[in-house]
Amino acid sequence: MSERIKKTFESGKKLLSIYFTAGYPELNDTRRVIRELEDSGADMIEIGLPFSDPLADGPTIQESSTQSLQGGMHTELLFQQLEGIREEVEIPLLIMGYFNPVLQYGVEDFCRRCQELGIDGLILPDLPLAEYQLHYEELFKKYGLTNVFLITPQTSEERIRQIDEASDGFIYMVSSASTTGVQQGFGEGKQAYFDRIASMKLRNPTIVGFGIGDSDSFRQATRQANGAIIGSAFIRMLTADGIPGIKNFIKGIIDN
Amino acid sequence: MSYHANARGYYGRFGGAYIPEMLYPNVEELRQNYLQIMQEESFQKEFNDLLSDYVGRPTPLYFAERFSKQYNTKIYLKREDLCHTGAHKVNNTIGQILMAKKLGKNRIIAETGAGQHGVATATVCALMGIECVVYMGAVDIERQAPNVARMKMLGAKVVPAMSGSKTLKDATNEAIRDWINNPTDTHYIIGSVVGPHPYPDMVARFQSVISKEVEIQLQEKEGRDHPDYVVACVGGGSNAAGIYYQYLDRPEVGIIAVEAAGKGVKSGHSAATSALGREGIIHGSKTLLMQTDDGQITEPYSISAGLDYPGVGPMHAHLFDSGRGEFISITDRQAMQAGLMLSQLEGIIPAIETSHALAIFEDRKFKPDDVIVINLSGRGDKDLNTYIDYFKL
Numbered sequence: 187m188s189e190r191i192k193k194t195f196e197s198g199k200k201l202l203s204i205y206f207t208a209g210y211p212e213l214n215d216t217r218r219v220i221r222e223l224e225d226s227g228a229d230m231i232e233i234g235l236p237f238s239d240p241l242a243d244g245p246t247i248q249e250s251s252t253q254s255l256q257g258g259m260h261t262e263l264l265f266q267q268l269e270g271i272r273e274e275v276e277i278p279l280l281i282m283g284y285f286n287p288v289l290q291y292g293v294e295d296f297c298r299r300c301q302e303l304g305i306d307g308l309i310l311p312d313l314p315l316a317e318y319q320l321h322y323e324e325l326f327k328k329y330g331l332t333n334v335f336l337i338t339p340q341t342s343e344e345r346i347r348q349i350d351e352a353s354d355g356f357i358y359m360v361s362s363a364s365t366t367g368v369q370q371g372f373g374e375g376k377q378a379y380f381d382r383i384a385s386m387k388l389r390n391p392t393i394v395g396f397g398i399g400d401s402d403s404f405r406q407a408t409r410q411a412n413g414a415i416i417g418s419a420f421i422r423m424l425t426a427d428g429i430p431g432i433k434n435f436i437k438g439i440i441d442n
Numbered sequence: 443m444s445y446h447a448n449a450r451g452y453y454g455r456f457g458g459a460y461i462p463e464m465l466y467p468n469v470e471e472l473r474q475n476y477l478q479i480m481q482e483e484s485f486q487k488e489f490n491d492l493l494s495d496y497v498g499r500p501t502p503l504y505f506a507e508r509f510s511k512q513y514n515t516k517i518y519l520k521r522e523d524l525c526h527t528g529a530h531k532v533n534n535t536i537g538q539i540l541m542a543k544k545l546g547k548n549r550i551i552a553e554t555g556a557g558q559h560g561v562a563t564a565t566v567c568a569l570m571g572i573e574c575v576v577y578m579g580a581v582d583i584e585r586q587a588p589n590v591a592r593m594k595m596l597g598a599k600v601v602p603a604m605s606g607s608k609t610l611k612d613a614t615n616e617a618i619r620d621w622i623n624n625p626t627d628t629h630y631i632i633g634s635v636v637g638p639h640p641y642p643d644m645v646a647r648f649q650s651v652i653s654k655e656v657e658i659q660l661q662e663k664e665g666r667d668h669p670d671y672v673v674a675c676v677g678g679g680s681n682a683a684g685i686y687y688q689y690l691d692r693p694e695v696g697i698i699a700v701e702a703a704g705k706g707v708k709s710g711h712s713a714a715t716s717a718l719g720r721e722g723i724i725h726g727s728k729t730l731l732m733q734t735d736d737g738q739i740t741e742p743y744s745i746s747a748g749l750d751y752p753g754v755g756p757m758h759a760h761l762f763d764s765g766r767g768e769f770i771s772i773t774d775r776q777a778m779q780a781g782l783m784l785s786q787l788e789g790i791i792p793a794i795e796t797s798h799a800l801a802i803f804e805d806r807k808f809k810p811d812d813v814i815v816i817n818l819s820g821r822g823d824k825d826l827n828t829y830i831d832y833f834k835l
Contacts, residue, residue, distance in 0.1 A: 238606065238738040239724070241618045242462040248605060260736040285460060286723040290737030311462040312723065316450075336463040340625050345466070363464060363625040 188306035188332045190278045191355045194229060195391045201413025202404065202440055203230040203393060204420050205282060207250040208267070209259035210236075211424055216267045217274075218429055224275050226436035231275075232309060232415065235264060235283030242311050244367035246418040250425075261291045265299050272304035280334065282309040293322055297329040307332030307355055315345075315352055323352075334358050339379045343386070350388045359383060359411060361396045367418025372397065372406045384410035401439050445690035445757065445766055447646075451639020454763060456756035459638035461726045464622040468630070469726075471545065473640045479544045480537075480647065492536050493651060496569070497526045499533075501652075503659035503815070508787040509800075515808040518669070519790070519818040520656055520685060529793065529820030530652060530681045531562035535631055537648035539566040542629035549573045549628040553617040555582055555610030555677065556748035556795065557589025558820055559633030564598035574598040577616040579609035582747045589824050607741040610677075610751050614725050634678025635755030638726030642683075642755050649684030656815055657688055664813055671696040671808070674817040675798040676769075677713070677749035679758040681819035686761075696768065698806075699758060700799045702744035703771035713742035714771035715754045716762045724752065730759040745774035745828060746794040748820075776801040778832050781822060793820035794828060 194201065204223050208216045216233070223231055236251035236259055243251070264281075271279065281300065288296045288310060300308070308331055313322070315335060326333045332355030337346050340363055349357060361376055372380075383392060391412035398407050399419030407414040416439065423435045443454075451457045451473075461469055479485055493499040501521045510517040522530035535552075542550060550567050552574070554560030560576040567574035576593055580602040583590050593600050606612040614636075621630045635642040635649075657667040672689055674682035676699045689695035704712035712718060715730050722731035724739060732740040732752040742752040754762075761767030772780075781797030784790055792800060796819045808814060822829065829835065 239611065239615055241615045241725070242464060242622060244619075252605075255738060262736075284723075286731075286733070286739075287737035289723065290720075290733065290735065311464075312460045312726070314459065314461060314463070314466065317458060317460065338464050338467075338625075340467040341463060342467070360464060364623050365464075365619045 188278065188330060188355065190306050191332055194278050195356060195412060199229070200408040201229040201393065202227070202436070203232060203413055203415040204228045205232040205234055205415055205417035206420055206424065207234040207236055207247065207254050208264045209254035209257055210250045210421070211428060213254070213257040213259060214267070215429060216264065217271065219432070220271065220275055220279070222429055222432040223436065224277050226433045227440055228277065228436055229413065230278045230280070232280045232282040235261065235281055235287055237284040237287060240284060242365055244365040244418060246367040246421050250421050261287050265303060268303045278306040279304070280307040280309055281305055285310045285313040294325055297325050297331055300331055301329040305331070307334055309334040309358060311336055315349060319352060336360050338363055346386065350390055353390045356391045356393050356412065357388065358415070359392045359394045361394050361398070361407065364396055366396055372403060380410050404439050443764065445761060447639065447643040447757070451643060453756045453760035455721070456729045456759040456763070457639055457642060458728050459726055460723045460728060461638045462622070464625065465618070468621060468625055469638050475545065476541065476640050476644050479541055485540060485544065488540055489537055493533065497532050497536060498524060499651065500655040500659070501525060503656060503663065505663065506788050509784060512787060513803040513808070514810050516811065516813045518813065518815045520652060520815055522652065522681065522817060522819050523790070523792065523821035527558070527562045527565050528823060529558040529562065530649060530684060530817070531559045531633060532565065533651055533684065534633065534645050534648040534680060535559070535562040535566045538629070538631040539570050539572070542631070543570065545629060547627060547629035549624065550631055551575045551577070551617050551620050551628055552631045552633060553577045553610065553613040554633060555579070555613065555750055556746065556793070557582065557586040557593070557824060558748060560598070560600070561589050561592045561596070563631050563633070564593040564596035567598060568596045575620065576600050577603050577613040577620070579603045579607070579613045581608040582610065582613070585828065586747055586824055587827070609747070611739065611742070618725065634680040635683045635757055636678040636725055636727060636753065642727065642757055645680055646683040646687055646757060649680050650687035652684035652817060653686065653688035656685065660813070668692060668695050669813040669815040671698055671812065671814045673698040673700065673799050673802065673814060675700045675749060675795050675819065676754055676758055677702070677751045677795065679755040681817050683755065683757055685815065685817040697761060697766060698768045698770060698802065699761065700802055701769060701771045702746055702749035702798055703773045704743040704745070706773055707771055711743035713744040713749050713751060715752065716769040717771055719753065727756050729753050729756045730762065746777065746798065748793070748795040749798065770802050770806060772798040772801045776804065778829070781829065782833065790818070791822035792818060793822050794825045796820055
């Protein structure tokens with residue numbers, strides 16, 4: 187697993203991870219968004235590789251992906267945009283996307299490029315556990331990439347144990363059965379789910395995603411989990427305020 | 443080599459289940475139960491009773507004498523257009539609604555392109571008194587108005603898919619999103635042999651009734667249970683899977699798959715996946731897929747809303763890849779002409795999807811004593827507006 191991810195979790199603080207779509211709002215903003223996020227206090231970044239048919243995402247992320255692709259984003263260009271990023275940014279960087287663009291790039295080539303650039307891990311929601319273990323686990327390990335799996339409130343205890351066993355970084359806890367950006371805030375049902383997962387004493391730390399958009403939901407989500415991910419709400423802010431809005435947005439989450 | 447799905451849902455290198463974890467429990471529940479439920483006596487009885495008394499099966503196997511004479515060979519039409527609701531789609535929706543009931547689901551979602559699957563789903567939901575939501579591309583809602591009206595009369599809610607090309611692919615994305623957001627009470631009735639395992643295998647099994655009937659009917663008419671060729675149009679490929687099913691592992695039967703070339707395979711307005719596609723992942727399955735070099739899914743085009751899909755089912759990808767199937771692509775123009783010809787020679791107005799399969803004879807020659815069975819997958823009523831516009835009727 188990536189040392190950077192390991193150290194970040196060992197810090198013990200409640201981590202704020204931000205998802206954004208590469209090439210959004212403008213094609214060449216990717217690097218500036220990453221730098222600004224680190225400067226503003228984000229602990230980890232998920233760089234979204236846009237896909238034409240993001241079926242697990244809601245309208246906000248789909249719209250940003252469409253705009254990024256129309257602007258000319260593609261896999262090789264993203265890698266070019268990330269050249270030398272490790273001279274400027276220290277926090278863990280992961281690439282999150284759908285499996286087909288990775289498959290077309292060539293899974294091994296994709297992994298090699300990630301390693302060269304200092305990418306720490308991949309989150310590919312439609313690459314399920316069984317296919318990963320059968321075909322790709324060795325490759326990911328060879329190139330030092332952490333593969334992050336998702337669990338949801340519907341995931342059985344047995345399967346959570348399997349995923350925990352197969353994970354070597356952290357587990358992405360989807361807060362509810364939903365596509366991204368659908369709901370805001372957490373009721374009692376969510377807390378029961380968070381409690382249940384916490385009581386399982388997993389080997390890997392957990393990060394909560396989906397439905398987090400402000401300091402309240404961040405606090406609730408991280409009461410027991412090790413961190414939380416903000417995606418759609420961050421993209422909505424970027425759409426409205428652009429890169430200058432990042433500092434205030436992050437401060438609004440972590441300083442309150 | 444077998445051309446059926448293996449235990450992991452693979453046809454050769456195609457198939458599988460590439461789904462986000464949010465869908466895993468739904469798909470896994472289905473995977474663990476579908477074969478067992480389908481084999482239960484009570485399920486079989488209810489399924490077969492509904493197919494005969496409600497759908498009107500067996501559908502005739504009709505020797506198209508004048509059409510055959512035109513091309514100097516023996517052409518039989520498997521009349522799926524005579525099924526209740528006007529197409530083969532209902533074989534599968536009857537099966538899946540019974541499956542959904544066995545799994546304790548009380549809400550149904552579906553995607554539709556031409557509207558035939560949407561109508562077939564709305565129909566079985568009305569029959570069973572179950573809530574029904576159908577996703578349909580906004581463009582398809584425009585061009586298939588009669589089917590939209592039918593679905594609404596049957597009590598279904600029709601939700602326009604506004605993303606992407608606003609056609610079948612996008613309707614499928616929206617249906618999958620609905621399923622992610624409603625994981626426990628909802629069953630997703632996929633209309634073709636696409637999607638994550640076990641859908642391609644399950645849908646193919648429900649549609650296999652078509653070739654099972656052909657075996658019996660040909661025995662009566664030709665004294666043998668198999669034709670020399672089975673022919674069907676392929677969008678996702680459910681009618682094709684149905685007519686091929688019993689013959690997949692019988693090499694003496696030629697398998698011909700007909701895809702929509704649209705305005706021409708190289709025109710940039712086509713849905714001919716076998717010619718234009720590469721291995722990729724769409725809607726949870728590894729298959730042949732029309733895409734950019736970068737793995738973004740390409741917008742397909744066909745005059746027929748039902749063939750307007752950028753992939754094919756994994757069974758068909760494997761038939762192409764292995765050479766077991768012969769793939770032919772037919773343009774809009776060729777299909778429309780063939781549809782008109784069948785109407786005038788046989789008094790049967792076919793769906794434009796089916797017209798693609800009927801159009802192969804101008805280029806693909808057969809021997810006079812070859813026995814060819816074409817799956818006449820649907821009737822053309824829903825396409826009348828397209829026929830009217832095209833021929834200025």
